[in-house]
Amino acid sequence: MADSATLPKDTPAYDGPPDYRVVGKHGVYPETTHDEIARFNFLAQMNRHLSTKVMPGVAEAFEARVEPGFKKEAGRDFENRHEVRKALTREPIWQWWSALRRATMETRQQAGRWTTIRQADSLNETARALTEGDERLQLDPKLSLPRGVTAIDHHCMPGSYHSELVPGDVTGPANYDAGIFATTGGMLGRYNDGGGVAVAEWAKRTLGPDFKPKRILDIGAGLGHNVLPIAEAFPDAEVVAVDVGAPMLRYGLARAKSMGIENVTFVQGDVTDLSQFEDESFDWVQSTMFLHETSYKTMPAIFKETRRLVKPGGIVLHVEQPQYDENMPLFEQAMRDWDAFYNNEPFWTKMHEIDLDQWMKDAGFSDNELIHDGVAAIVDKDVFPDAAEDDSEDYGRKAAWHVIGARKVA
């Protein structure tokens, strides 16, 4: 049956998330029932509805009521994004958008946790069978977890990156993996790898065929979905993925192997101290959407470690949402701060206000070494929404990012 044959006459063109069933299933992917899939479909649509139909009303209300009201009351303009945010919290349209956005995130967590925890035994057994005795999983049970991870469960994900419900647990990362589709409306592509694909293509395009990394380090790797495309793009490279969360790494190796990606080693470690690796031992040090989950105390140490570890001629790349500079309107800054205050991303707000160039220079990089660019998720456009062509804005959640980095002078 031709696809178009089933469409009734005058059906409007569909612009929205694909069906969840297009998500790629690897060997450690949780089994999903029809109704569990339908739940993820609803949640993806709900997030899309919120970002395209409800959230624009916040900007309209800001212009019509919130800003004029503040000016009248205070007798002056807003001075910073916190004043804007606090004024917004009294606006009913902001309140309803926020209440629904938070509720949708919590509902998404419940949906994914139900699916993964009900099959904890089989998921954990699959991961065990794929990783046990494999030297590419290096866990450190003595590692003390940084407060940046333990203080609050990031993006309302109960247990965050590190908790285990039972020994050998992988239900946390399986939930993360299975549910990103709902949060991004499918914008990260089949294996939630659209960001990594974009970064790998950026490296090939920008650095040319002479850039042949032998060793690549991914810091704050989580379950490895961002680094696997890089490992695939540079199959001769030895890739090391470091994270503090044992469940993520366990699931990450099992997932990578089941996808036929064999050149990644998953190491449990605190990225402020990577002394197990020698100076100048990596051609590429990468982080993707990680810096906002650190702290002012740890970031300088992380930047110094990246400088120490990267070889001359090698690159350090951090993929993040844009910084709040003076060119970004205070309203946009306040909206981008939403996830910091209302979606358990506490460092997001502070991280995005600093001068990253200066912090990189403080870590030893020079001006002429710095790299600034942007990337948007690269996905199979026949199936998944294309972030680069999407003109909607989801303040901090869109699959389009800034790149800040450095190429160490050879």
Next chain:
Amino acid sequence: MSTLDPLLLAGTKAKGKRPWFLDNPDVERVMNITLALAQEVAVMRERMDTIERLIERDGTVSRDAIEAFEPTKAEAAERGLWTQEYLARIFRILQQDREALESPDEESSEDVAEEFAKT
């Protein structure tokens, strides 16, 4: 066998004090319950749509066939469009709040009634 209780654990609270947004937290509680119900209605609708399509295609339906069903791109688009319509219906009141921003000084029926009563 696992000793985990998936129903209890699925709905567990994330660490960190929960922010509330509406002026009355009880209204927000009801909103959360309503959203969860809206989700379940969407789930039932998708299941019904699957059953209908299976009957049309195969003349019969089984639970295994429901689980194995894969919509074509066009079928997925139809289902996606239905969900978009459904959400637009559910959140009509929020759409109207947005539209009302454009006319803050709109007349009420009460005002107009007085005007029409003038001779």
